[in-house]
Amino acid sequence: MPRLTTVALVAGAALLVRRAVRSRMSTAPLWPMPALDTPVSGYGRGSTVPRKVLVTGRTTPAEGVVELRLEGAGLPAWQPGAHVDLVLPSGLVRQYSLCGDPAATDTYTVATRLIEDGRGGSREVHEQLHEGVEIEIRGPRNRFPLVGSPAYVFVAGGIGITPVLPMLRAAEAAGADWRLVYCGRSRATMPYLAEVERLGGERVTVVAEDESGFPDLEFLGRLPAETAVYCCGPDGLMDAVGAAMPEGRAPRLERFTAAATTGGTAFEVELRRSGRTLTVAADQSLLSAVREELPGITYSCQQGFCGTCQQRVLEGEIDHRDELLTDEERDDSMLICVSRCAGKRLVLDL
Known part of the structure; x- marks a missing residue:
């Protein structure tokens, strides 16, 4: 990355520190936001009615x-x-x-x-x-909600700017300190680039790979503890952001795809209502195994986002890998397209 870009990032981090000291970094929300544990339309599972x-x-x-x-x-x-x-x-x-x-x-x-x-x-x-x-x-x-904070750093990669763009507008309207690191293969492939540069001015650092290589994210390790860090983009970018954070702190992430559906160990699944028991191999998804016995079972995205394949779990410990279910729903249900058993046996209400 060019020296000027790195200097700008470090200077931006220092500015956040100075402003934090002046404001004592109040953590009260700066605009009306529902509590994250309150069931409000647009949060958690949301409406499933077409x-x-x-x-x-x-x-x-x-x-x-x-x-x-x-x-x-x-x-x-x-x-x-x-x-x-x-x-x-x-x-x-x-x-x-x-x-x-x-x-x-x-x-x-x-x-x-x-x-x-x-x-x-x-x-x-x-x-x-x-x-x-x-x-x-x-x-x-919404499983990527913008929490109230006096300061933000946003990191977006390519089409990952889409959930971040309304956040920038909200942070700006609230008068919060914010910075954006926007990465992409080239400026021509980066949507809404002109808008975010117009909105943020010097607070926006553009890292086009064909011009600047890859972003220098070391400044994330020097941010005040109260600064909220959000990232959406390719897995490599999100991994780099997580690695740059101080020990014990994690960014808020929005992934394009769910976690891997395979890996781990084989486990047994009982389909209680069907009276069948089957084995899910380590390199096989639970949905795939169930479809061999019940080919008419409904599913769609196969990535843990749409909820079509949600099933009730009667017994067993669940390894949740989806990006959809609320904590309450995860107590007794799972998305069988991506999630697995955390133990040796599950019982599904199928």
């Missing part, structure tokens, strides 16, 4: 990225960090962060990058969702 929306706008905010404006009546309120499920015309369900204005009660905005070697969802969005097309959505849900 709603019809119409694609009323389509733009290209960066190379390979499509932004859609979705309009519908009575859309649920949401807070920065929330996402919605898009039920695509083929029946695929994919999750996209809301990146518009939470105050717009009849409009949602999402953006997605085309993944050439993906599983087809992004290609379907790019090729089939045009103005005038009606689709269903579910949600919003």
